[in-house]
Amino acid sequence: MLEYALKGSRRYWGWLIFLLVVMGIGFSAYLTQFKVGLGITGMSRDVSWGLYVAQFTYLVGIAASGVMVVLPFYLHDYKAFGRITVLGEFLAIAAVLLCITFVFVDLAYPERILNVMLFPRPNSILFWDMIVLNGYLLLNILVGWNALAAERKGVHYQKWVKVLAYISIPWAFSIHTVTAFLYSGMPARDYWLSAIMAARFLVGAFCSGPAVLILLCLIIRKVSRFDPGKEQMRTLGGIVAYAFILNIFFLLLEVFTAFYSNIPAEKATWIYLYEGMGGHGQFVPWMWLSVVAGVVGLLLLIIPGTRRRLDTLAVGCVAVIVCTWIEKGFTLIPAGLTPNPFDQVFPYYPTVREVVITIGVYALGFFILTVLYKIAISVKEEVGA
Amino acid sequence: MEVDRRAFLKIAGLSGLLALGGTAAFKLFAPGEVDAAMEAVPLTEAKQWAMVVDMQKCWAKQKEGECKDCILACDYVHNVPRYGDPKDAIKWIFEEPYEDTFPEQQREFADENLKKLPFLLLCNHCTNPPCCRVCPTKATWKREKDGIVMQDLHRCIGCRFCMAACPYGSRSLNWVDPLVEMKDRDPRFPYNPDYPVRSKGVVEKCTFCDQRVDRGMTPACVVACKKKNVNALTFGDLTDKDSNVRKLIRENYTIVRKPQLGTGPNVFYIMRGNYA
Amino acid sequence: MYDGGKIIVGLVIGLCLLFSPYFFNAGRAAKAPQPELTPQAKKAKVCVAPTEWIKANHMHLLDTWRNSAVRDGERYYHSANGKIYYESLQTTCLDCHSNKAQFCDQCHNYMDVQPYCWTCHFAPTPKEKSQWKSIEERFLK
Numbered sequence: 001m002l003e004y005a006l007k008g009s010r011r012y013w014g015w016l017i018f019l020l021v022v023m024g025i026g027f028s029a030y031l032t033q034f035k036v037g038l039g040i041t042g043m044s045r046d047v048s049w050g051l052y053v054a055q056f057t058y059l060v061g062i063a064a065s066g067v068m069v070v071l072p073f074y075l076h077d078y079k080a081f082g083r084i085t086v087l088g089e090f091l092a093i094a095a096v097l098l099c100i101t102f103v104f105v106d107l108a109y110p111e112r113i114l115n116v117m118l119f120p121r122p123n124s125i126l127f128w129d130m131i132v133l134n135g136y137l138l139l140n141i142l143v144g145w146n147a148l149a150a151e152r153k154g155v156h157y158q159k160w161v162k163v164l165a166y167i168s169i170p171w172a173f174s175i176h177t178v179t180a181f182l183y184s185g186m187p188a189r190d191y192w193l194s195a196i197m198a199a200r201f202l203v204g205a206f207c208s209g210p211a212v213l214i215l216l217c218l219i220i221r222k223v224s225r226f227d228p229g230k231e232q233m234r235t236l237g238g239i240v241a242y243a244f245i246l247n248i249f250f251l252l253l254e255v256f257t258a259f260y261s262n263i264p265a266e267k268a269t270w271i272y273l274y275e276g277m278g279g280h281g282q283f284v285p286w287m288w289l290s291v292v293a294g295v296v297g298l299l300l301l302i303i304p305g306t307r308r309r310l311d312t313l314a315v316g317c318v319a320v321i322v323c324t325w326i327e328k329g330f331t332l333i334p335a336g337l338t339p340n341p342f343d344q345v346f347p348y349y350p351t352v353r354e355v356v357i358t359i360g361v362y363a364l365g366f367f368i369l370t371v372l373y374k375i376a377i378s379v380k381e382e383v384g385a
Numbered sequence: 386m387e388v389d390r391r392a393f394l395k396i397a398g399l400s401g402l403l404a405l406g407g408t409a410a411f412k413l414f415a416p417g418e419v420d421a422a423m424e425a426v427p428l429t430e431a432k433q434w435a436m437v438v439d440m441q442k443c444w445a446k447q448k449e450g451e452c453k454d455c456i457l458a459c460d461y462v463h464n465v466p467r468y469g470d471p472k473d474a475i476k477w478i479f480e481e482p483y484e485d486t487f488p489e490q491q492r493e494f495a496d497e498n499l500k501k502l503p504f505l506l507l508c509n510h511c512t513n514p515p516c517c518r519v520c521p522t523k524a525t526w527k528r529e530k531d532g533i534v535m536q537d538l539h540r541c542i543g544c545r546f547c548m549a550a551c552p553y554g555s556r557s558l559n560w561v562d563p564l565v566e567m568k569d570r571d572p573r574f575p576y577n578p579d580y581p582v583r584s585k586g587v588v589e590k591c592t593f594c595d596q597r598v599d600r601g602m603t604p605a606c607v608v609a610c611k612k613k614n615v616n617a618l619t620f621g622d623l624t625d626k627d628s629n630v631r632k633l634i635r636e637n638y639t640i641v642r643k644p645q646l647g648t649g650p651n652v653f654y655i656m657r658g659n660y661a
Numbered sequence: 662m663y664d665g666g667k668i669i670v671g672l673v674i675g676l677c678l679l680f681s682p683y684f685f686n687a688g689r690a691a692k693a694p695q696p697e698l699t700p701q702a703k704k705a706k707v708c709v710a711p712t713e714w715i716k717a718n719h720m721h722l723l724d725t726w727r728n729s730a731v732r733d734g735e736r737y738y739h740s741a742n743g744k745i746y747y748e749s750l751q752t753t754c755l756d757c758h759s760n761k762a763q764f765c766d767q768c769h770n771y772m773d774v775q776p777y778c779w780t781c782h783f784a785p786t787p788k789e790k791s792q793w794k795s796i797e798e799r800f801l802k
Contacts, residue, residue, distance in 0.1 A: 037585035038543075039560035044472040048548040048558060108543025108558055109586035115522040115542050126521035126546055187515055187646040188552035265489070341554035341643075342485035346471065458800040528734060537731050538781065564783075578785030578793050579752045584777075599736050600747075609800040 001149060004378035005371045011223070012374065019367045026360010029353045030105060038108050040353050046340040047348035049333045051358055052106035058208070058329030059095045059102065059365075060133070060179045061201060065209015066092035066140060067172035068239050074165045080235065083380075084217065084228050086151075089144030090372040091213055092172075096137040098365035105361060125181045132175045139168040152379045176201045183336060191269035191336045194257075200250045201328075207243035208324040210236045211317035218314055220373065226380045230310065237313045241301035244320050248294055251327070268343070269335050278345035283331050290326035293319045431622035433512070433532035434593050435651040436607075437633045438505055443610075443617040447503075455505065455618065456480070458609035459591070464575040464582045466563035473566075475557040477591040478507040478606050487642060499660040505618070507606075508555040508591040509642065510534045512649030516547035516556065525588075532623075532651070533593045541587040548588060552643050553650070556590045559583050593620075623651060694767040702757040709738065709746045709753070723750055723778070751782050759784050 033040050043050045069088035072078035104110055121127050143165050150157035177198045183189070184197035214236050217228040258266040271277050273287045300306045300316030307313055334348040350358070388396075446452050459478045460467060466475055480503040484491060510527075514534050517526050524541040527534050548556045562585040567574035575582045580596070583589055594604035602608075607618045621630035630653070633639070639653035662668065677684075702708075708715050710722065726748040729735045738746045747753050758764045761784035769776065785793075 037559070037561040039473050039585075043560070045474050045476070045548075045557050045560075046471075046554070048545040106544070107586075108545070108560070109541060109584075110543075112522075112540070112542040115524075115540055119522045119540065121521055121523050124519050124521040124546070126519070126544065130521075182546075186519070186550045187648065188550055264491075337549060341552055342481050343488035344485060454800060461796045461800065530734060535731070535734075539727055539731065573792055575783065575789070576793060576796055578789045579749075581751050581781040582783060584780035595734070596736075599734060605801060612800065612802075 001145075001152065001375050001379065004375045007378075008374060012370075016367065016370060019363045019370070022363035023360050023367065026357050026363060029356040029360065032353060033105075033357060034110070038106075040351060042349050042351045042354060044346055044348065046344070046346040047334045047337045049106075049337060050348055051330070051350040051354050052102050054329050054331075054333040055358060055361070056099050056102040056106070057179060057201075057333060058325060059099045060176055061205030061324075061328065062209045062212055063092045063095035063099065063133075063136065064172045064176040064202070064205040065213065067169055068206050068210050068236070068243075069213070070143075070165055070172075071169050072235075074162065075169065078235075080229065080231050084213070084232050086144050086148045086376050087216065087220075087228065087373065088213060089140045089147075090376055091209070091216065091369065092140045093137060093144065093372060094365050094369040095209075096133055096140070097368055098361060099133060100137075101361050101364060102358075105357060125178060125185065129175075129178050129182060132171065132178050136168065136171055136175050139164055139171060143168060148376055148379055151383055154383070173202065176205050183332075188341060189336045190265045194254060196250055196253060200247065200254070203243050203246040203250060204324050204328050207240050207247050207320050208328075210240045210243070211320040214240065214317050215314060215321075216369075216373070218310065220377060224377045224381065226377045233310060233313065234308060237301065237307045237316075240317065240320060241307060244294075244297055244301055247324065248298060268339050272338055272345060273331060273335050277339065280345050280347040282347055282349055283335065286326050286331060290323045293323040293326070297323055431531045431628075432624035433622065433651060434510065434598065435621065435623035435630045435653065436507070436593075436604075437619040437621075437630045437639065437653045437655060439617045439619070439633075439637075439655045440502070440504055441655070441657055442615050443505065444502060446613065446615045446617070452613060452615070454609040454613055455606035458605040461576040462580060462594070462597075462605040464563070464577050464580055465589075466567045466574065467571065468566060469570075473560040475559065475563075475589065476555075477557075477589070478505060480504065481506055487640070489643065489645075496660050502660060504654065506553070506555070506642075507652060508534060508593075509553055509648070509650030509652045510593060512651065513647060515550040515552070515646075515648060519546045519550045521546065528595075531598070533595050533598070534590075535595060536589055536592055538583055538587045538589065543586040543588065545588065552646050552648060556588050558588050559585045561585055691771065694771040696765070696767040697760060697763040699757060699760050699764075701759075705757055707742060708757075709740050709744075711741065720776075723754075726750070750778060755782070755784050759786075 041050060041052075066088040069081050069085050073081040073085050104113060107113060116127065116130055143161055146161045147157045150161070180198035180201040183192035184194060186192060214233050217233050217236075221227055255270065258270050268277070272280070273283050275281070276284050297316050297319030300312050300319065305312075306316065338348070339345050443452075456478050459465065463477060465477055468474055482501045483504055484500045486504040486506060510533055512532070514525075514527055517534060520526070521544065522540050522542055524537045525534060525547055526537075543558060545558055548558060563574070563582055594602070594606075597604060603620050604618075607620045610616060610618045619629050619633055621628040623630055625631065633655065634653055637655045637657070639655050641650045641653055643650070710718075715722065726738065727750075729738075730748040736748050738748050740746055755761070761779075765784075
């Protein structure tokens with residue numbers, strides 16, 4: 001079915017070439033990083049994880065969100081989602097590949113990446129993260145590709161595809177739980193040391209991922225003859241709404257524990273983020289922007305009228321993505337390392353090269369996503385779905 | 386025998402996999418002729434190395450004139466680059482004031498002199514090191530024979546998980562290539578011809594001078610302090626109840642950094658009071 | 662065959678590219694490597710293992726030393742000739758063979774291998790050795 005990706009309109013090819021150019025720029029910036037070292041980023045001895053790890057964290061969430069389409073369809077026979085399961089699975093594939101790329105880009109000695117497989121350490125959560133992410137990638141490729149191929153041939157997919165789809169449901173929960181365990185098991189970092197971290201990650205995934213999917217479906221409606229369906233998008237909107245409410249609720253639970261207990265170590269990072277500390281407050285405007293986006297998103301998603309209308313739903317989804325990205329995909333990681341173990345604040349801000357590399361990697365993700373979606377849409381158009 | 390194309394491809398693929406896997410497995414598991422020659426020469430032994438730091442002696446010395454010999458000795462022996470920039474800094478043994486070393490001991494009206502007094506910090510070689518728990522490649526691990534938390538710089542992939550996990554800020558990544566960066570800063574670098582430099586991209590920290598300890602010597606910082614007749618640093622076996630460190634811990638009140646985290650740090654700080 | 666002209670032209674170009682190294686180096690043999698021993702190495706007469714063996718297996722030996730010294734804490738190698746050596750590329754090997762450019766690099770460059778050992782391990786110059794003596798005097802003796 002790959003041949004579908006090779007046939008497209010001028011707009012399609014123009015978009016792919018634009019992405020290739022952005023990837024090229026990002027790659028050349030990465031070559032500098034490869035040669036000079038991670039010193040060209042804004043990371044330091046105190047804030048040793050930054051934008052790359054934050055993107056990895058956020059994208060694991062997007063990847064896990066495929067389950068929000070697969071679960072209703074395969075487990076609860078919600079037939080309407082049958083039109084878009086493959087879109088959710090392909091989004092998960094692109095997101096997991098991006099996660100792996102961001103991990104590679106973040107490594108200070110990338111030539112040794114295979115050491116993680118050559119010298120396995122079950123004690124380390126990174127080992128399990130590698131296993132569950134690669135496993136999830138494989139599951140989605142097998143299920144998505146085979147289901148799509150079956151649809152193209154006009155037959156029902158094989159029985160084993162359904163078995164794999166069933167496995168992928170708890171597996172999706174596990175990938176983001178394991179990623180949360182990377183952070184929530186470390187005694188050194190109070191901002192992350194919270195039992196609810198895994199739950200927050202999951203609900204964050206289940207609102208941001210379907211939000212991305214809704215926006216992608218709206219784009220697909222515009223650029224192709226395949227209509228994912230109003231009912232599908234509205235149901236997804238409902239899922240985003242509930243997950244987002246839970247996301248904000250869990251965040252407020254954390255705020256309560258931090259500030260009602262009044263323990264300085266618990267409060268420190270929250271103060272640094274929302275108010276500034278030690279004369280450093282670069283994240284403060286970002287956090288309040290995420291609060292505003294959160295309020296906008298909540299309103300648009302809770303009010304049934306605005307959730308039903310696709311244009312306001314789109315705005316709500318953008319608000320959800322902005323809110324969750326700032327909170328999880330930007331500030332969670334560097335802020336968890338601030339203040340440092342000496343209660344000092346060393347500010348982190350990504351450098352230009354770091355941002356360029358990040359955008360280049362995202363371009364790679366969009367490239368993979370475009371190719372996969374082109375295949376999926378072409379098949380669906382052909383079949384007359 | 387009729388073999389159709391599918392079956393043939395399956396058989397060929399399987400045979401190829403077996404051939405590759407077989408040779409790889411043979412290479413991995415075949416006994417080496419060199420291994421038989423490795424046997425230890427008996428050396429100074431301990432079950433758990435520990436260090437007791439008596440800062441009062443150090444402060445008394447500082448009053449006579451600035452002394453940073455322990456830090457300098459460590460940096461010279463191990464070719465630790467000195468950039469002068471906290472962003473990319475590599476620190477094996479270093480100084481921080483009391484209020485940053487023991488932040489959970491903050492009290493508004495504690496002895497004002499104590500707050501700013503410097504303390505010597507290094508890797509605590511914890512009994513339950515979280516850094517070793519999280520390392521995905523076992524590039525850092527706790528040695529069973531003597532409790533030193535070791536670094537294998539040949540294996541480190543630079544993921545910095547250990548840096549995030551260490552509650553004491555003891556670890557440093559080589560964000561840049563030391564040889565390149567130090568070329569203009571200090572022409573004497575590298576200082577010690579008997580110790581390698583590091584490449585960029587690996588995490589390093591104090592290793593209780595494992596290369597000295599394995600040859601029956603004490604760490605460089607301890608020797609340097611002793612040479613100045615200050616003796617603020619004492620290095621010994623924590624599990625031996627008659628050792629120098631156990632004696633000091635018995636006779637003085639000592640504290641460790643962040644005991645509530647359960648890491649079991651093995652660097653003890655003697656607190657005597659009277660910080661005028 | 663269809664497009665026969667294009668195929669044959671493409672084949673010729675491809676084969677030319679494939680065999681171009683031979684064309685460029687025809688008639689010139691690369692100089693055989695001639696590693697030189699330092700006076701210290703000549704005086705020692707034997708390496709940690711018999712010369713023929715160590716020529717072929719020094720990579721394997723160093724790899725084993727690396728794991729044994731760093732990971733197992735076993736830092737002494739009992740050689741076949743009965744002597745005990747301290748397992749260290751930096752301290753033992755490069756002590757005798759401190760002329761890296763005239764010794765190690767000779768064969769490595771000829772074979773075009775770049776062992777990544779040299780990103781960290783370095784051959785000390787006499788200046789560095791004497792400089793270290795004064796540092797050692799100041800802090801450690």
